[in-house]
Amino acid sequence: MSRPTDTKARIHAVARALFMQQGVQQTSLRQIADQLGITKPALYYHFDSREALVASMFQPLLADMEAHLAALEAAPPSDPRVLLGQHFDLLSRHRDLIVMLVRDFSILTELDLVARMFAWRHRLMTLLVGPAPSVEARVRAVVAIGGMADTAVEFPDVPMDRIKPTAIEAACAALGLPPAPRPPVRAAAKRPRRAT
Structure with a gap:
């Protein structure tokens, strides 16, 4: 049974x-x-009810997001690239629900999520650019956070681990951060010459 x-x-x-x-x-x-x-x-x-079913489906995302932001806020300030990577991982875990939200905006109203999602974004912005950023810094943060989240929806058939490095670099560029250092290229070992 x-x-x-x-x-x-x-x-x-x-x-x-x-x-x-x-x-x-x-x-x-x-x-x-x-x-x-x-x-x-x-x-x-x-x-x-259908509303109870929808709420039950989205409860893991809501709980995960709250726990994620609370943990980031309680920890010492993190490198923005690391923070964005952790946030991307959370989006990856709930990709299907995020896609469902974007395809059917009625869910936002049904679960009263609009104000909650704006609050999440503002908390994440504060972690990225501080509590009193300039308008320019806030705009950059909105583009970084929103653009990174949109990749989950825009490329539904592309594995998230393939999207992640480019999405994070693009978000960092939007924030005005320098590119991540590339690992040094190892020179190919020279083959000893054969005696002729």
Whole structure:
């Protein structure tokens, strides 16, 4: 017999696929139940509304983002390149949810996420450019953070580990940071000449 957590994971997977395909507002709990091969009351046992299902799917992202920012704020100031790399890793872990948000803005309203996302960005900006930056520094930070996040959505079929180095360098360039030093190129070992 499957455990409740297994069933919830299956519900999340089917709902995610349908939400990505046709949007949250156009997907009913009946469609999700039919795809799962269960009755609607069985689905209601786990989620009493579509809103509760969506909130449950996004809870890991919300908790992860809050914990991520709190840990960064509690730690000594970090190198911006390291901080951006850690933030990119968080975006990578929740890429499918971020793509879903961008494809269906109704989720932002449904979960009351707009103010929360602006607050997250402002906290990250403070970590990158300090508590009282110039307008120019704030603009650079917005471009860096937003542009890096957009790569997760713009290139859905490209592995995130391939995108990461370029995204971080582009974000650092937007912040006005110098390029990362390149590792020295090792010269090829010379082959000894053969005696003729």
